[in-house]
Amino acid sequence: NAGVTQTPKFRILKIGQSMTLQCAQDMNHNYMYWYRQDPGMGLKLIYYSVGAGITDKGEVPNGYNVSRSTTEDFPLRLELAAPSQTSVYFCASTAGWGFSYEQYFGPGTRLTVT
Amino acid sequence: GESVGLHLPTLSVQEGDNSIINCAYSNSASDYFIWYKQESGKGPQFIIDIRSNMDKRQGQRVTVLLNKTVKHLSLQIAATQPGDSAVYFCAENIESGGSYIPTFGRGTSLIVHP
Structure with a gap:
């Protein structure tokens, strides 16, 4: 199993541009x-999904959108990028209810908005 | 403020010593806790978990202790090795609409000196 994969690994955006982080x-x-992780800080939950077709907001959803059309994929969309969105973004998955809540993390996407 | 916090942001130990990393949580409704290890440039990796109906759980060289009375948990690492150098996060899991939503603390940086 590949586990959780994320693309791209790095990206530089100009203010106002849009992009999709793949997971x-x-x-x-x-x-x-x-999640997003700012330097020296913990992880902040942006959005989560409990199954295909179901998504919900986390702690810091503003400026982001998600979709979950399949079990496998959970892309994160940034519209009108702002410098405050400069961060490392992690995607994670877990089996969930009735199973384990151990989260498996991807390697992260480092995003810089200038 | 954050519901999960760590007392010591940085912990330095000598190789072979035992390490203890602490974590405080504020939500008494939390019933599932996970410790993660994050190495530089990587995503967090599961170490050990504990449910609120337990006081102690042991893994390989690691032990997690949970004190619900004072809302505190700790991660003990026996015979700490240089490879244990990383940032350690505790995550408090709160049930929301049938799913568990994690909240991460800021993290403790463990530095192991050879």
Whole structure:
């Protein structure tokens, strides 16, 4: 299994540009999450999904959108990028209810908005 | 403020010593806790978890202790090795609409000197 994969690894955006961060998992996990991690800080939950077609906001959803059309994929969309969105973004998945809540993380996407 | 916090942002130990990393949480409704290890440039990796109906859980060289009375948990690493150098996060899991939503603390940086 590849686990959780994320693309791209690095990206530089200009203010106002848009982009989609890709996340995929091959573990048939129900739950998927997007986090951002600012330097020296913990992870802040942006959005999460408990299954295909179901998404919900986390702690810091403003400026982001998500979709979950399949179990495997959970892309994160940034519209009108702002310098405050400069961060490292992690996607994670877990089997969820009735199973384990251990989260498997991807390698991260380092995003700089200038 | 954050519901999960760590007392010591940086912990330096000698190789072979035991390490203790602490974490405080504020939500008494939290019933599932996870410790993660994050190495530089990588995503967090699961170490050990504990449910609120337990006081102690042991893994390989690691032990997690949970004190619900004072809302505190700790991660003990026996015979710390240079490879243990990383940032350690505790995550408090709160049930929301049938799913568990994690909240991460800021993290403690563990530095192991050879």
